[in-house]
Amino acid sequence: MKIAVYGYGNLGRGVECAVQKSPDMELIGIFTRRAPESIKPRSGVPVYKNDELVNFKDKIDVLILCGGSATDLPEMTPALAKDFNVLDSFDTHAAIPGHFARVDEAAASSGHIALISAGWDPGMFSINRLYASAILPNGKDYTFWGRGVSQGHSDAIRRIKGVVDARQYTVPVPEALDAVRSGSNPALTTRDKHTRECYVVAEEGADLVRIEREIKEMPNYFADYNTSVTFITMEELKRDHMGIPHGGAVITTGRTGWENENTHVIEYKLKLDSNPEFTSSVLVAFARAIDKMHKRGVTGCKTVFDVAPVDLSPLSPEELRAHML
Amino acid sequence: MKIAVYGYGNLGRGVECAVQKSPDMELIGIFTRRAPESIKPRSGVPVYKNDELVNFKDKIDVLILCGGSATDLPEMTPALAKDFNVLDSFDTHAAIPGHFARVDEAAASSGHIALISAGWDPGMFSINRLYASAILPNGKDYTFWGRGVSQGHSDAIRRIKGVVDARQYTVPVPEALDAVRSGSNPALTTRDKHTRECYVVAEEGADLVRIEREIKEMPNYFADYNTSVTFITMEELKRDHMGIPHGGAVITTGRTGWENENTHVIEYKLKLDSNPEFTSSVLVAFARAIDKMHKRGVTGCKTVFDVAPVDLSPLSPEELRAHML
Numbered sequence: 146m147k148i149a150v151y152g153y154g155n156l157g158r159g160v161e162c163a164v165q166k167s168p169d170m171e172l173i174g175i176f177t178r179r180a181p182e183s184i185k186p187r188s189g190v191p192v193y194k195n196d197e198l199v200n201f202k203d204k205i206d207v208l209i210l211c212g213g214s215a216t217d218l219p220e221m222t223p224a225l226a227k228d229f230n231v232l233d234s235f236d237t238h239a240a241i242p243g244h245f246a247r248v249d250e251a252a253a254s255s256g257h258i259a260l261i262s263a264g265w266d267p268g269m270f271s272i273n274r275l276y277a278s279a280i281l282p283n284g285k286d287y288t289f290w291g292r293g294v295s296q297g298h299s300d301a302i303r304r305i306k307g308v309v310d311a312r313q314y315t316v317p318v319p320e321a322l323d324a325v326r327s328g329s330n331p332a333l334t335t336r337d338k339h340t341r342e343c344y345v346v347a348e349e350g351a352d353l354v355r356i357e358r359e360i361k362e363m364p365n366y367f368a369d370y371n372t373s374v375t376f377i378t379m380e381e382l383k384r385d386h387m388g389i390p391h392g393g394a395v396i397t398t399g400r401t402g403w404e405n406e407n408t409h410v411i412e413y414k415l416k417l418d419s420n421p422e423f424t425s426s427v428l429v430a431f432a433r434a435i436d437k438m439h440k441r442g443v444t445g446c447k448t449v450f451d452v453a454p455v456d457l458s459p460l461s462p463e464e465l466r467a468h469m470l
Numbered sequence: 471m472k473i474a475v476y477g478y479g480n481l482g483r484g485v486e487c488a489v490q491k492s493p494d495m496e497l498i499g500i501f502t503r504r505a506p507e508s509i510k511p512r513s514g515v516p517v518y519k520n521d522e523l524v525n526f527k528d529k530i531d532v533l534i535l536c537g538g539s540a541t542d543l544p545e546m547t548p549a550l551a552k553d554f555n556v557l558d559s560f561d562t563h564a565a566i567p568g569h570f571a572r573v574d575e576a577a578a579s580s581g582h583i584a585l586i587s588a589g590w591d592p593g594m595f596s597i598n599r600l601y602a603s604a605i606l607p608n609g610k611d612y613t614f615w616g617r618g619v620s621q622g623h624s625d626a627i628r629r630i631k632g633v634v635d636a637r638q639y640t641v642p643v644p645e646a647l648d649a650v651r652s653g654s655n656p657a658l659t660t661r662d663k664h665t666r667e668c669y670v671v672a673e674e675g676a677d678l679v680r681i682e683r684e685i686k687e688m689p690n691y692f693a694d695y696n697t698s699v700t701f702i703t704m705e706e707l708k709r710d711h712m713g714i715p716h717g718g719a720v721i722t723t724g725r726t727g728w729e730n731e732n733t734h735v736i737e738y739k740l741k742l743d744s745n746p747e748f749t750s751s752v753l754v755a756f757a758r759a760i761d762k763m764h765k766r767g768v769t770g771c772k773t774v775f776d777v778a779p780v781d782l783s784p785l786s787p788e789e790l791r792a793h794m795l
Contacts, residue, residue, distance in 0.1 A: 159726070162726060162727060162728055163726065166607050166726075167607055170646065181606040187728055191510070193679040232554060238795065241791055241792070241795055242788070242791055245791055265632075265770050267795045269601065269736075270600070271794055271795045272779055273738075274794050275592070275779045275780075275782065275783055275790060275794050276755075276779060276782065277595070278783065278794070279755040279758070279779075279780075279782035279783045279784075280594075280748075280751045280752050281751060282491050282492060282784070283491055301704055324639055326741075328741075331499035343493075344543070356660060358493075375567055399741075399751075400749060401484070401487060401488065401743075401746065401751055403487055403747065404486060405510055406743075407742075407747055408743050408745040409740070409741065409742050409743060409747075409748050409751075410739075410740070410741040410742075410745075411738075411739075411740055412737070412738070412739040412740075412741075413736075413737070413739075414735075414736075414737040414739065415734070415735070415736055415737075416651075416653075416734070416735040416737075417725065417732075417734050417735075418726075418732035418733050418734060419726060419732040419734075422726040422732055422734075423605075423726065423734050425726075426605045426606060426726055426734075427605050427716055430601075430604040430605050433604070439764075443534075447531040448722050448791060448792075449779075449795075450779045450787065450790055450791070450795065451780050451787070452774045452778055452779075453596055453775065453776050453777055453778045454600045454601060454604075454776075455600075455776050456602065456773070457600065457604035457605075458515050458600055458603065458604045459604075459607070462775065462776070463567070465600060465760050465775055466566055466567055466773060467566070467567050468572055469596055469599050469775075470563065470566055470587055470592045470596045470598050470774075470775065
């Protein structure tokens with residue numbers, strides 16, 4: 146199975162690494178908008194300028210798009226689905242239906258397959274919301290994120306005057322997790338579910354009181370949360386906050402029985418040392434699946450909901466039934 | 471979607487109840503080997519003698535088989551797959567490939583669809599082993615069961631001379647769970663992973679020392695475990711041990727990164743007040759899926775691995791993408 150990567154940030158490097166761990170796959174190239182010679186991939190795989198993709202039309206089974214959801218993927222995925230089987234991690238939940246429609250048109254009309262929004266949320270968390278809701282139709286699901294670094298919130302802090310660098314951790318509230326896991330079906334506000342911890346490096350002489358206030362009052366990002374702000378030095382940031390951990394849990398509780406007397410709790414939990422490397426690993430598994438599906442004649446845009454688990458594995462259906470069922 | 475149930479024990483009653491919670495389904499009948507008039511279903515659905523099934527060949531979309539794995543299902547599923555779309559919860563892991571082959575032949579040759587081994591293990595736990603192993607190909611998975619009642623182990627105790635009744639709880643060892651969740655990839659023996667708690671009602675005057683020894687030394691069932699035996703009265707058993715709770719966790723840990731420097735922990739956990747009612751709820755969701763698949767022309771034997779999540783839900787693909795992805 147010949148895989149190529151478009152985009153070589155954290156996600157692209159994660160895909161490069163994950164493909165090495167998949168004996169049925171070969172990474173044939175990295176495509177980039179940057180100058181190819183500026184990139185020295187760890188795997189030694191060739192790097193090409195993105196406009197060279199036209200020469201690879203029949204040489205790539207699946208092209209994994211490692212761009213951002215804000216501006217890259219909305220253009221990139223439909224455009225490239227005309228010539229390749231493509232896979233992305235588009236994660237703007239509200240914009241998924243529109244993105245799906247555009248990608249579906251491009252992929253279906255050209256006989257390709259595309260899969261959008263793979264990763265862990267959207268992705269594995271979505272799959273778990275679906276399974277649990279199908280099993281417990283009267284259930285309620287709760288999604289918690291963290292403890293982990295939110296890139297978007299860290300960026301928002303960096304834009305404040307006087308801030309040199311910052312990391313923001315999203316942290317689930319332990320009491321909320323406990324209440325949900327008890328099956329008591331609590332009503333939880335945004336503030337009840339998560340707190341936000343901010344570690345901020347300020348310019349020398351900056352007004353720390355103003356910076357803290359601007360963070361805590363920032364609408365959408367922080368105003369609806371209990372937020373803590375800790376000022377640290379650049380040395381402390383580099384020593385303690387360079388990782389990109391994340392994770393979270395999807396917890397569904399529901400009842401069965403004639404009087405709804407029996408409570409069930411289904412929980413899917415992730416604890417990830419590296420958010421981008423885990424996302425990349427999910428992308429690579431779904432790349433395998435859409436390659437198999439395309440070889441069976443499936444075309445058009447798909448999501449993680451449309452993929453049978455069997456297609457994600459390098460093992461045969463017989464091996465899976467014998468050893469994993 | 472017209473559903474029928476074959477067998478009316480705990481599992482059949484659970485299916486009856488789960489179908490009521492599914493607005494797209496109708497339970498059209500319960501079929502039994504017993505005298506139909508001896509059964510008074512809570513839902514008021516008609517009860518038929520099993521040999522009347524021949525009159526329902528085109529009136530049932532999916533027939534859910536609620537028999538036992540030891541002797542019922544090995545005969546029942548292949549035989550009925552000749553005339554119906556069928557679904558079972560066959561749970562003898564080692565015998566799955568043979569069962570699959572027999573059911574596949576019957577279903578494929580008659581143009582029906584069958585799905586075997588639905589439930590939670592095999593079933594949802596299997597699905598989670600597969601997803602996690604596909605995402606983390608160098609990962610290791612651990613399955614823990616409990617705290618919950620094991621019917622097989624309770625039955626084994628009841629066969630000992632002098633025992634009136636008994637309940638056996640399978641309990642995961644907390645230290646083993648902690649070690650696995652830490653990502654340290656521990657090597658765990660059978661004894662390290664689970665303990666077995668036995669609550670036993672003995673005949674008056676029975677030799678309690680002998681009973682305890684016979685339990686603890688019983689090969690396969692107890693000899694490989696740390697087992698505790700507590701003698702209780704019939705009143706205590708009826709007061710404290712009439713539930714059928716169960717659950718457990720599938721935990722997969724694996725590493726990513728060029729030096730395998732990043733550890734990831736994926737955990738799927740169930741806490742179930744009623745083991746049979748949860749299993750029934752899984753069966754009903756997969757009944758929906760195989761009905762959809764059969765209407766698209768799919769035939770032959772399938773397992774939970776072959777079902778795309780989208781087919782389990784009563785919601786449309788558009789609704790799922792908009793609200794659950």
